[in-house]
Amino acid sequence: MPHKVDIAFTLNGRPVAAAVPVSASALQVMNRDFDLTSAKLACGEGECGACTILLDGVSRNSCLTPGVDLDGRDVETVEGLWTGNGMDLLQDAFVEAGAVQCGFCTPGMVMQAKFLLAPGKKLTRDHVLRGLEGNVCRCTGYHKIVDAIVAASGETS
């Protein structure tokens, strides 16, 4: 039995607790302990961004974040964007722009975009391109994703 540690943190606005193996990644904790599957394991080494989540408002590759380091933090995933009466502005922008094809990279893209937009920033295409350097998409060719994020930031460049 791997050694487990009790952790407690805020997950998408709600206080939660779990006993997690010390060697587990934050991604495994999301997937296994909370059945949250939006953050995806793809490369498993920080190159693709499909596992991007927000930790205390800051984007991180959850595959490389120790699960035990979630203790005491504020964790956000795409599942937390659903408000009960609809999608987040950013999700609407992705749909509107046709920025989703197979969808595998989308949750990571959306969370990274959330980080980029954070304090009501107006983003240019260059900001967005630079901000998405750690997120890989093999379908869309990126343009529509960039369009969506620029639109969501209230700027049409």
Next chain:
Amino acid sequence: MALPQNQIPTAFEAFVNATSIDEACKALAIGDGTVVAGGTDLWVQKDEAHKTFGPRLINISNIEELARIEIGRDRIRLGARVTMSDILDNGDLGDIAPALCEAANKFASPQIRNAATIGGNVANASPAADAVVPLLCLDAKIELSKWDGKKISTRDVPADAFFSAPGQSVLAVDELITAISFEHPGTNPIARFFKSGPRPALEIAIVSLGFSARLAGGKLTNVRIALGAVGPTPVRARKTEKLLEGQRLTDDLKAAALDTLADEISPIDDVRGSAWYRQHLARTYLQEALHDAAQS
């Protein structure tokens, strides 16, 4: 994802979520600890068979003292868990240490920069560690702390005496890197950082080069040249520095400097680039640095 069969992941058996340097050092004093900061090296390497790590995981991400950037009149001090994003977001470092900021700017991706710490970059001791190259040019000191049974004792190791081989350094099992410090370089230092890879983001350097100097009365002084990925550790190019020190930058001197640099580095062929290409890049970067220095 199933691990390939030859890979045995490290299974950590204990966890210390340290909130002070004291607590982290006392846990390290037990002798079986592995420090984790951002995890961007460790969480990849723990699944590699040829690496072994102590089973007691000691998290230093919540130690506030280690997250400080102190800009003093004489010295700059970066806590070990300052991230690449922290360096880029700091309003003063851009003027004081532009080459360090450029290294942080060319580092990986936004998500990795948000996690990757300067202490982790140093401790991991990769020959290609980006932040180390400008730190060598700044004559940086690595502050190591440990619990000696009664109190925390510290020692400062110059960055260029810290590394011994790929992944290896003078860091002892019971020691924690607590800070990286360097002398305030004064106003308008000449400082550059170059790094090559097939794309601008998420690249381990094929070659990186840092250059710093002052120009006094048309002569170069305080010349520092450091390179990554041209040897088993990040290195200073001391012979080339010596050749340039106190000299006026003539075309002959520039040409001689490029040849001296080519002689004193010993890059290898590997998946990222050939030895020949690395030599070519190193020369090109130094040429560009000297060209800029002459203009400034």
